[in-house]
Amino acid sequence: MTGKVYLVGAGPGAPDLLTLRAARLLETADVVLHDALVHPDTLALAKRAHLVDVGKRYGKVSTEQRFIHRALVAAAQSHAVVVRLKGGDPMLFGRAQEEIEALARAGIECEVVPGVTAALAAAATLRVSLTRRGIARTVAFLTPRVGRDENASAWIPAALGCDTVVLYMAAGASQSISASLIEAGKRADTPAVLVESATLADEARLFTTLGELAAASLPRAQGPVVMAIGDVFREASAIEALARQEPRRHAL
């Protein structure tokens, strides 16, 4: 018997931002190979399944990719329903193509179930649309994280060409990202927002600008960080600044 592998998006963090299809697949799964940061309540849906933590933390490779391929193939060779559960959506920064190809080479059927990606969860929690009439009609999703064989500044034209830019896996890199963008011609007063652990109880956010981010390094983040840049954030940023001043005003 050869089973089928489902590459499933676990969504941005909160367990109820999983899709109905993903929830049903987890309920029927025999084996679930999951990223490290998937919520325990999401994993708890997989009542029947053998759970395997393959240790990926939103793009950081902790488990050797080849090990994941071998484990997926082995699981499908002895189980009917195998779920490969990935943070966010599988088709954005998830190395899904490598897993799809490894399964194809082994003659194993594969299906992809999309999920809510972190950028859209961050937009929802900030209540700022990534597009907006007259302000932003183009959005880039990218990661500045660089592999050995890749050009370190290849992402910059994308970031300059789009009205709104969302950077994935930006934790620890906000200072160098901001400095690079200002050097490439972005205004230092361009609004920037960092959202850590979007949609989870310990969610944190920082409304700032490229100039401020370039000037100082931030404390180390505890969870995954999405960094968003663009004029769509200007008003939310101003409201946030006002809210910070409120208590002081009342004290006068």
Place this chain on the structure above:
Amino acid sequence: MTGKVYLVGAGPGAPDLLTLRAARLLETADVVLHDALVHPDTLALAKRAHLVDVGKRYGKVSTEQRFIHRALVAAAQSHAVVVRLKGGDPMLFGRAQEEIEALARAGIECEVVPGVTAALAAAATLRVSLTRRGIARTVAFLTPRVGRDENASAWIPAALGCDTVVLYMAAGASQSISASLIEAGKRADTPAVLVESATLADEARLFTTLGELAAASLPRAQGPVVMAIGDVFREASAIEALARQEPRRHAL
């Protein structure tokens, strides 16, 4: 009593690609104002609710936006749970900011529930990751549709700056989009894929190139169309071409 409005993503089409949170909100909603193309099975979840079709077809404005604002405010002034259900994700090409601001002006609380966006549903159904090591690290989401006050070619730098490009609301515009991109310097053999009604029973897809699309206009689409461009689609395109030749080979 003033209620709360939830701007909720209905996902790309298939009713089981709704999130668990969205499903629960629909179940408890008193009023649901929904886009025209939301699946009937999704609407059926809103058992208690008064349903109002506000007639938007994935970005085409059929109902005057101001009417939607007034209807949202009126609904929240007399009901506890009001859902504004939008195709895909609310924060991409959904004019959500205008609705959020109208609610804020009326003093009505508002929360956004993200959804699976059409680009990621198309990637899933094509089994092609939008990013890929060594091939694509940047993705643009954009729409070539132009408002009166906007520059008709403002989207081109975004499309040129990113490795993978997904165009929303591309139905009927693929020929002019492709011609514009080739004129701006994109290679005519750049792989392009059109996906119509992604994740639904009548889903259709066309693997082609910018050059082919620029050369001929396509028949009118029946459902919403996503157009995706980039080298990540080259292999899937080749496999598709091979599959098309298979029957002929067998006939020889």
